[in-house]
Amino acid sequence: MEHIARCFCGQVSLVAQGDPALQCYCHCTSCRKWSGQPVTACILWPEDRVHFVLGKELLRRFSITDHHEGGKFSCVACGGAVCTFLPGARMFDIFAGVLEAFDFQPTKHLNYAERVIRLPDGLPKYRDMPEHSGGSGVLIAE
């Protein structure tokens, strides 16, 4: 199964293969500031299952931490978000909004302590991240 993601103008596209490793909401300030949205719908795929098929030369990488390969990728033509690369986890995070015809099924909320919007949907709300992802694993109220 291949999932296609395209930027706003369509000049950049990538393919993610198979099932994602994680589907979640992220409330962190970094995701919010970059997307301009109060919460982001994040879908993580291992690095080796994501391939740029069009417009790779139009990608602009921005990393606020100056990391040499991690950061947020957008299209220089339209300014639209494309994906984030997480170098520690070797994962691409592709926002649900740029994937085409993808059935988003989130399982948890990350960084809920940084929220600016409440989403009382019954899913677990991590204060930061689960322990296996380097977080405290602490759950907080909706």
Ligand SMILES: [Zn+2]
């Ligand atoms: Zn574009």
Ligand SMILES: [Zn+2]
């Ligand atoms: Zn985030």
